[in-house]
Amino acid sequence: MQVIKYPDPSTYKSILERPTMDNSEIEARVLPILHAVRTNGDIALKDFTHQFDKVELNDLLVSEEELKEAELSVPDELKNAINLAYINIFKFHEAQQQSPNPIETMEGVVCWRKSIAIEKVGLYIPGGTAPLFSTVLMLGIPANIAGCKEIIMCSPAGKDGKINATILYTAKLVGIHKIFKLGGAQAIAAMAYGTASVPQVYKIFGPGNQYVTSAKQLVTKHGCAIDMPAGPSEVMVYADDDSNASFVASDLLSQAEHGNDSQVILLARSERFANKVLEEIELQTNSLERKEFIGNTLKNSKIILVENDQQALNIINEYAAEHLILATTNADELAEKVINAGSVFIGGLTPESAGDYASGTNHTLPTNGYAKAYSGVSLDSYVKKVTFQKISKTGIQNIGNIVEIMASAELLQAHKEAMSMRLKATQN
């Protein structure tokens, strides 16, 4: 890890800069895939699945039998853990429900907002070595609480033509209506445009590789919404000299095991503590299987020494980390001052892995500094808030003249007339 000692504020921006990626090449490869799926539907989907996933599928839809089989094959201990995580995530997201709150802004003028579920949503769960069933919980539970009428999911099948059993078990648990064996940009295209077998959805959620990310970005141009723009995962940990160096090291390693492009930054108060963490990292890495992998990630990682809490906070808010761990003794106090972060983990006993799996918060969070303007996935992500208003005769008398004057001043005569006519009709 690179150690940067007490940097000058003028250098924060460059120190914290994330690797920028030119994705024009990726886009150029994704665009024809989107076009092919839009034009040739299921035929294109099967072709791409054969080409990219090396599997020939007759049916893209996961069958009831496959779901039953999956359920039987997941060990009870794991099912139990998933079920308990489900309960926590459900509780936290259920509490995000909002009822309409009518406001009478003037006598006779009543306005309110109502949260209405997005009717059709699509979730994407990547394939690869690790079966990300936790993401099925994170994306499926709020969709279900919101009351989305059609919740579909795409995930690539392995070479055996099947989706991982734990993913299927979890998908059934959270109430996904249809699951398709589809991965990559073609899965995103299928959900955005619809095909004979895959229903079109209005919003797509979920992580993925660069092709998936690029496809999601591109379909927004055709009216399909997405959860948020994506970038590599990242953690920032702030520790003081009283923090537990083993815990801190374990949190940095958790992030490092995600892969080469993940970002790991430690803010520490002294070189002594930084060295303790480095020693701990070495020690702990030895017992981990992905040693080399982790070593590579850590080469690009940084330890920044800071003078005091204020400097740490300035760097924290400038970086806007996806995951921010405050491992200091005054973590509660510091948490109050955090402005930019996706999710904040307070105190030495709150590792990121708690939030990744089971505490209840969502683990789909803004990366790449997007936390400056974006929120993570929540129940809000699955509803739109429609405004309603109703005006009575008294209301027209109260508001009419204001609207007339403003519409005239904006030179919108017909807007004015629409009100004048009602004013006249309700007088006396």
Add this chain to the structure above:
Amino acid sequence: MQVIKYPDPSTYKSILERPTMDNSEIEARVLPILHAVRTNGDIALKDFTHQFDKVELNDLLVSEEELKEAELSVPDELKNAINLAYINIFKFHEAQQQSPNPIETMEGVVCWRKSIAIEKVGLYIPGGTAPLFSTVLMLGIPANIAGCKEIIMCSPAGKDGKINATILYTAKLVGIHKIFKLGGAQAIAAMAYGTASVPQVYKIFGPGNQYVTSAKQLVTKHGCAIDMPAGPSEVMVYADDDSNASFVASDLLSQAEHGNDSQVILLARSERFANKVLEEIELQTNSLERKEFIGNTLKNSKIILVENDQQALNIINEYAAEHLILATTNADELAEKVINAGSVFIGGLTPESAGDYASGTNHTLPTNGYAKAYSGVSLDSYVKKVTFQKISKTGIQNIGNIVEIMASAELLQAHKEAMSMRLKATQN
């Protein structure tokens, strides 16, 4: 207006199709503007302002004197109306504030979300014939309530080198910190990337022409968030035979006066009523100044005759109108069944113009069918909801094993270890 009588449900999609625009040509013209501003900053801004707005500016920032001058020149009657609208809009958006609601998902595991203002936001107010000061209210008031630390605004100057006085008056009223004489794609670029005089912001709001819209879409690729994708404004009115044909006509005309590309659709229950509305439109148009303009818009507009409320609701939810006026006697009941719309106006006495100016609701709404997945601008648009969590010793004992099992099953060993270590340390 084209009259479509009792269409078959299979034809809804094609009847309701919005004009699609190929904006690749616009994009090709906008990209070099973005690049120039990013590279040459203020020099590029002044060049483009000279080139496009035909005005030579020494200073892009509106001065205190200009603001004072503007305040003096706005008539008291208009100021009064704006001030009253301000109060209503403030009330409605203030009520959208949310306090953190900590949830103890398991004993010792506490999670909450906190709404934190986006630090830097930029508002765009178009120039042109009509001074859209109402949009300054709609975008500025929630920014202020949210507590955004830096609220800037761009609007093009006229040939006299000045921004419309009412726009300036309103900008000061709502608490905009800095106002720049900038329009078009160059204004969006300035706010997204920052220049010597224009601060960089994290999110850009506001309507604009195709160049502005395209620039907003493009800067999202560089990490700047935007309020929502944009399309031409639109209204759908549903009326039965007891509705007031003059009111209905006036609402359709209000939308029509926005311009050639605006969408106007009437759902009616009988040909007789449709004809009454058509007569009223002719009558009312005669007394309007923008006669020809309105005539052109109405040529592309539609009246759809429907058999019953259910059919109307199906069409309403398929179209997902920016503005939906329910002018029927059972409007309250129907409003409950609306799924897709930006803003709903209930009953014959609730014209769109009330919401456009002064009722309190926001008039920046999803067009082009985006209401299926997007909400209009609200206080939510100016905050991000950051999640926080804190786990105690008891919490670790309760959640630890769940996390260990799930992390192992996802093959993320370091995630597991981060928890195991804490489990061990808190056992005794």
